[in-house]
Amino acid sequence: MIEATVKKKLGSFTLDARVYDDRFLCLTGRNGSGKTTLVNLIGGILIPDEGTITLNSKKITNLPIEKRQVSIVTPDSCIPHLDVDQHMVWGAKSKGLNVENDYVTEIRKSLGINFDGKVRKLSLGMRERVAVATSLISKPELMLVDEALSNIDNRRDFINAFRSFSTKANIDVIFTTQSREDSSEADHHYLLEAGTSTRLF
Numbered sequence: 001m002i003e004a005t006v007k008k009k010l011g012s013f014t015l016d017a018r019v020y021d022d023r024f025l026c027l028t029g030r031n032g033s034g035k036t037t038l039v040n041l042i043g044g045i046l047i048p049d050e051g052t053i054t055l056n057s058k059k060i061t062n063l064p065i066e067k068r069q070v071s072i073v074t075p076d077s078c079i080p081h082l083d084v085d086q087h088m089v090w091g092a093k094s095k096g097l098n099v100e101n102d103y104v105t106e107i108r109k110s111l112g113i114n115f116d117g118k119v120r121k122l123s124l125g126m127r128e129r130v131a132v133a134t135s136l137i138s139k140p141e142l143m144l145v146d147e148a149l150s151n152i153d154n155r156r157d158f159i160n161a162f163r164s165f166s167t168k169a170n171i172d173v174i175f176t177t178q179s180r181e182d183s184s185e186a187d188h189h190y191l192l193e194a195g196t197s198t199r200l201f
Contacts, residue, residue: 002142002172006041006051015041017197019190024163025174026183029192035176038192039146042174043072055142055172071140073148077131080120087119087130091138099137107133110161112154124151129158136165145175149182159185 001022008015015034019025019042029035040046042053044065053061060068071091079087088107089099107113113129115122122130128148135143143166152158159175163185166173175182183189189200 006048026186
C-alpha cells in the first residue's frame, strides 16, 4: 500500500499530488504534467517540500533510496555489458536473495524475453522487458516504472503478464504512461494534469 501526499516546486512548476492505493496503479498524463517528479519523490530521488510518503504503513518520506524497498525502472535501466540471464538476477543477487532457475524461466516466457546474449544488443523494447523482469525478480515492495513500457510490442499482453507476476509476488506497482489505453489493465488509474492528480478509479 502506497500513500503519498506531496508538494514540490521545481522552477515555475509545482506538483501537488496524492496517491493512495495498492496493487497495480497506472499514472497517466502529458509530458510535463509531473509524472516523473512524482515517481522521483516516491522513489527518493527528490525530497518533497511538504507532505508524507508511506509504504506498507512505514513512513519513507526522508529515507535514502537504498532503504526504501523501492525499485525504479526507466528506459535507461539496464547494464549493457551483462548477458540477459545475468542481468535478470543481478538485482536479486545484489540483495543476497536466492533465485530459482524455474522462476526466471517462467518470467522469461511470460514477459516475452526470447533473446540471449549481451543486453546492449537488444532492441529498446526487449531492454525494457529485461529491466522490468530484473526488478520483479529482486522483489521490492514497490516498483516504479517510469515511461519504460513505451517501446514494447503487444503492450497490453505484456502489462497483463507484468500485473499477474507482481500480484503473485505481493509487489505494488506504479507505472507511468502517456497512453490512457494502458490504464485498462490497471487496478487503479490516476491522471496528472499541470502537477495536480485526480483518481479516476
